[in-house]
Amino acid sequence: MSESTMTRRDFLRTTAAAAVVGTAAIPLLTGQKKGKQAKVILIRHQNVVDTDWRVDASIISQMLDEAMVNLFGVKNAEEAWKKVVKPADIVGIKTNVWRYLRTPVELEAHMKRRIMERGVKESDISIDDRGVLSNSVFARATTLINVRPMRAHNWSGVGGCLKNYIMFTPSPPDYHPDSCVDLGAIWKFPAVEGKTRLNILLMLTPQFHCMGPHHFDKEYTWLYKGMLVSTDPVSVDAVGLKIIEAQRSIYFKEPTPMRPPVRHIVAAEEKHGVGVANLRNIELVKLGWKEGALI
Template identity: 25%
Template structure:
């Protein structure tokens, strides 16, 4: 199945998992623009790359394998820009790139430093100096528990939590959101790479890319009502986030189908993959379906049956938010294996 591309339709969703992913449906052309969203008739591209060889023992992963996986994901997400030129297409040497991690759950269910190192290498290949790359999350302690070293100033890549960077004192009032935002985004970043993990969430159902931006505001606890709807898409549609977001790369080496957001090993499984997209809605939709399929495999009810269906994903695709597509007929899924 390597190299094939498919529609993900509701009828075919049950064919999603068993070791590797299985996709069925109509073939799509490989030249579609990954930035196309629900505003057009074109598909949004989501690339899933898996490798049975990625694990290096314990919680570590092989650096070379994850680099190959990331390169494969980027080449298939942006097929018009071969090799390392993909990064040069997306980023300018003048950019300051904020890489939003999700380290709440510690080493068991956070972005792997090896993957983040590969992302940094890609940015450097685009001519971006290390001092213009900022790895950040809510707290320094979250980052440290996930295996990252805090570095508040050059030389080297910057890595810090909002408790070090601080929040901009100007209150943002936008749709349902009233928050202070991390100075990483308000004062420094010209571009964002979102690096979430693949997991369920005990309140909002699914914690993916859009939900990860709750970690850039000072009061995310306010916005979990009504399964995060419309708060998640309202925050993601704030221009400072929407207009700077260039890329979403899920670290799906480990995934979790219940009990999230903390890491609970008995609900986790080795997905051994990366999921990449430019459409934040499409990639969240696909990630949600992977979680649903695993829940079904384990005999758990769908999230809707336990009042945790992440309807905010559909809200994000509506005519007001226009963040992407949640229509499975408009999502082009490309599956690749790396040996």
């Protein structure tokens, strides 16, 4: 057995050193600011979703546009979408349709509309989840947009933007070992690498805890009413995880690390070189509703 075994005590040790709460987030916080940097927009709106989880199409559309304007540092939404899509592009929107917590169709429709406004033919746009490998538009895609809700996951700790691309492998179970630690490797696949222009991690009603495989209970969600937007899938997941861990501490009234520990986010940066997991290297811009931001 290797001496380099990672144990719970290693997490605890780092926790003590960083003097922060929540073991799983610790690796995200260590180290000095150096190396790659990333920018993440957190935007929230008090009325984007109601207590019955009905989504306001107009508000969620405005939120995405405003986030993109800030992300790309441009004057308006039209300019922002120019940074993402060209008229000649073939665009695949990788969504997530998990029955309990799917990407809102209102947001999918808005993205499609914006992409068509850029001059992309409707036949060159597809929105898909589990069928991306057999989807002819995704097969020809020159641009990908990655959008899904954040949720706790019984095997990988959390499901976020990184995990959303597991459907790009013909054999997802190959990426399940060690709590899906190597999900970042999928982002080097030819069908994916260099094509993703935008990552949107939805935090409208995030699920912060689960009690079993494909388990869902509204009790373990809350109306956060936000979204995280970046060109970097790792950094949106890192920030999203931090928010979820903060909510877990509030709900459980004690530090309650994700179970199992989230390993794939740090590994995406450190092992696969995909993006930025270290919060010190992430410029977080907060827009909109501030109450209960948790970060």
